[in-house]
Structures are given as C-alpha cells and as structure tokens.
Amino acid sequence: xxxxxxxxxxxxxxxxxxxxxxxxxxxxxxxxxxxxxxxxxxxxxxxxxxxxxxxxxxxxxxxxxxxxxxxxxxxxxxxxxxxxxxxxxxxxxxxxxxxxxxxxxxxxxxxxxxxxxxxxxxxxxxxxxxxxxxxxxxxxxxxxxxxxxxxxxxxxxxxxxxxxxxxxxxxxxxxxxxxxxxxxxxxxxxxxxxxxxxxxxxxxxxxxxxxxxxxxxxxxxxxxxxxxxxxxxxxxxxxxxxxxxxxxxxxxxxxxxxxxxxxxxxxxxxxxxxxxxxxxxxxxxxxxxxxxxxxxxxxxxxxxx
Numbered sequence: 001x002x003x004x005x006x007x008x009x010x011x012x013x014x015x016x017x018x019x020x021x022x023x024x025x026x027x028x029x030x031x032x033x034x035x036x037x038x039x040x041x042x043x044x045x046x047x048x049x050x051x052x053x054x055x056x057x058x059x060x061x062x063x064x065x066x067x068x069x070x071x072x073x074x075x076x077x078x079x080x081x082x083x084x085x086x087x088x089x090x091x092x093x094x095x096x097x098x099x100x101x102x103x104x105x106x107x108x109x110x111x112x113x114x115x116x117x118x119x120x121x122x123x124x125x126x127x128x129x130x131x132x133x134x135x136x137x138x139x140x141x142x143x144x145x146x147x148x149x150x151x152x153x154x155x156x157x158x159x160x161x162x163x164x165x166x167x168x169x170x171x172x173x174x175x176x177x178x179x180x181x182x183x184x185x186x187x188x189x190x191x192x193x194x195x196x197x198x199x200x201x202x203x204x205x206x207x208x209x210x211x212x213x214x215x216x217x218x219x220x221x222x223x224x225x226x227x228x229x230x231x232x233x234x235x236x237x238x239x240x241x242x243x244x245x246x247x248x249x250x251x252x253x254x255x256x257x258x259x260x261x262x263x264x265x266x267x268x269x270x271x272x273x274x275x276x277x278x279x280x281x282x283x284x285x286x287x288x289x290x291x292x293x294x295x296x297x298x299x300x301x302x303x304x305x
Contacts, residue, residue, distance in 0.1 A: 005242040010290060012239035013251040019232035021258025023224050025266045030220035036094030037202040038209040040087070042221045044195030047229025048188055055188035075185060078177045082186065083193025085170035086233070090194070091201075092163030099156030106256055107146035108160040113138050113253045115168035117246040130292035131246045137285025138253045144278025145260055168249075175245040178237050187234035250289045257282055 030039050059075070097105050113135055117127045177186060202208050214221065240248050257279045263269035 009239045009241065009243040009248075010251060012235040013243060013248055014254065016232045016235040016239065017252050017254040018258050019227040019235070020252075020255040022262050023228040023232070024259035025262045026220035026223045030217050030224075033213045033217045034209050035202065035207040036091070037198050037205065037207050038213070039217070039221070039224070040090050040094070041195050041198035041202055042209065042214065042217075043224035044086075044191050044198060044229050046195075046221060046225030047233070048191040048195055050226055050230040051184060051188040051191060051234065055182075055184040058182045058185050075181060075189065078181055078186060079189025079193055082170065082173050082177060082190040083197065085166055085173055086190060086194040087197040089163050089166040089170060090198070092159045092166060096156035096159030096163060100154040100160060104146065104154065104157060105160045106259070107142050108157060109164050109167065110142050110146075110253055110256055111139070111161070111164045112168035112171065113142075113249045115165055116171050116249040119168055119172055120246055125245075127246055128244075128289075128293060131244070131250065131289050134250045134285040134289025135246070137288065138250055138282050141278040141280070141282030141285060142253065142256055144281060145256055145275050146278075171240070171245050171249055171252075174237060174240040175243075175248070178240040179242075183234060183238045183241065187230075187237050190237075191229050191233060247289055250286055253282060254286060 034042070093105065093109055096108075100108075117131065117135060120127060174186075199208075209217075236248075236252070239251075243251075260269075260271060260275060260279065264271040
C-alpha cells in the first residue's frame with residue numbers, strides 16, 4: 001500500500017514537472033504583449049475557472065483520508081496561504097528575469113531543491129542520505145544544464161534568489177496542507193487566490209491588459225492556465241499528499257530538463273553535450289532519491305516512521 005501511494009505521488013509530481021516545463025516555450029514571447037502581473041492573473045484565473053466544476057461539489061465537506069472534513073475557515077486560510085506563496089514567488093521570479101538571464105534565473109530558482117531539505121532540518125524533520133545525494137546531483141546537473149559561460153552576478157539574481165526561498169516555503173506549505181485538504185479544493189483555492197492577487201496588483205499599478213492584448217496572447221494564457229495551473233499545480237497538491245517535501249522537490253526539478261528539451265524540439269534552441277550531461281546527472285539524482293529507499297533498510301525504516 002505504501003509503495004503504491006509513493007508511486008502515485010511520483011507520477012503526479014512528474015506530471016507537474018512536465019506541464020510546467022512545456023509552458024516555458026510560451027512564456028518567453030507573451031511578455032511582448034502582457035506584463036508579468038497581467039499574465040499571471042489571466043492564466044491563474046483561467047486555471048481556477050477550469051477547476052471550479054471539480055472543486056465546487058467538494059467544498060461543502062469532503063473527507064480527507066477517512067478523517068474529519070476540515071472546516072471552512074481552515075480551507076480558506078490554507079488556500080490563502082498557499083496562493084500567497086505562489087503569487088509572491090511568481091513576482092520575484094518574473095521581475096528578476098528583467099535584470100538577469102533565463103538560464104541563471106532557472107538555476108537560482110531551482111535552488112529550492114537545496115533550501116527545502118535545509119528548512120526541513122531546521123524544523124526537526126529528518127533527511128534520508130539518498131535524498132541528500134539526490135539534491136547534490138540535482139544541483140550539479142542544473143548547473144551544467146543552465147550555465148554555458150562564466151558565472152557573473154546580475155541585479156536580478158537577488159530577486160530570483162528570494163523567490164527561490166518562497167518556492168521552498170510553498171513546497172513545505174503543501175507538505176502540511178495537502179494531506180489535510182481535498183486536492184481539488186486546495187488546487188482551486190490557491191489558483192484563485194494567486195489570480196486575484198495578481199489582478200488587484202495589476203490594477204493598482206495600471207497594468208490591466210486590454211482585450212486586444214489578451215486576444216494576442218490567447219495561446220500562452222490557455223496553455224499556461226490549463227496545463228501549468230489546472231494540471232501542474234493540482235498534480236503537485238495530489239503528489240504531496242504522500243511525498244516527503246525533499247523528495248518532491250527533487251522530482252519537480254525535472255521541470256528544468258523538460259523546459260530545455262521543449263525549447264530544443266519546439267523552438268530550435270541549442271542543446272549542447274554539456275546540457276545533455278546535466279540532464280543525465282539530474283535524472284541520476286532523481287532515480288537515486290526515489291529507488292534507493294525501496295531497496296534498503298533506510299527506506300523501510302522511513303516508511304514505518
């Protein structure tokens with residue numbers, strides 16, 4: 001039973017990484033028509049709208065894992081907290097991209113794979129040796145995949161780094177919330193909160209999109225709303241019901257590999273031998289972190305604990 005739940009979690013988190021990675025090919029061009037806040041608001045509200053038919057019948061009082069249904073205030077607070085993490089993370093990431101390169105931003109953002117286990121240790125949670133090794137390999141692979149020249153600091157790097165801590169907080173937040181809430185309700189709630197926050201911020205800053213701008217960006221909004229938000233973030237919630245946050249972060253790092261491969265296939269971007277090697281190292285880290293516990297005493301002890 002535990003092995004089946006772990007497999008289901010791994011599949012769900014892998015699907016999240018796939019949908020997020022493929023969204024990258026559309027995000028690059030959409031900023032010609034929309035500001036980061038406008039794009040975030042549009043796609044997250046679309047994602048919430050797509051989830052509404054699935055979430056609405058469950059909002060009244062769905063039980064989670066055979067336990068009592070969490071109260072309405074808890075569901076509201078959980079959605080606000082998780083959605084706020086996503087909104088703040090998106091803001092730091094998108095505005096940091098204005099002053100740094102996409103490769104560096106991707107690498108720095110992905111450092112949450114290191115930050116998550118460090119935060120877990122800080123709050124007294126144990127980290128398996130295989131997960132620590134997986135983190136090291138993931139970061140090494142990310143460096144090979146993301147950088148092609150000498151590393152120099154740019155003004156936007158600090159913003160992206162702050163965003164990385166926020167994304168780590170979101171992973172830990174879902175690790176706590178996901179087992180306590182219905183996946184569809186939480187997925188809908190966090191998407192709605194992020195979309196509303198982004199829309200209000202865009203309004204306050206005079207960045208509301210015009211109908212013509214939305215029409216010109218319909219494909220990135222549709223792709224980002226349905227695949228990245230409706231499917232990607234909801235599969236993350238489903239996966240984190242039964243996944244250790246550190247292990248979940250390692251799996252979701254494959255988003256960077258998918259993004260690079262999608263750019264290579266769809267946009268004709270160059271994939272060097274170094275980048276392929278980086279993807280291979282990341283895959284090795286993923287396999288070690290997921291398969292090692294199934295083969296040794298460490299995994300059995302962790303499952304019992």
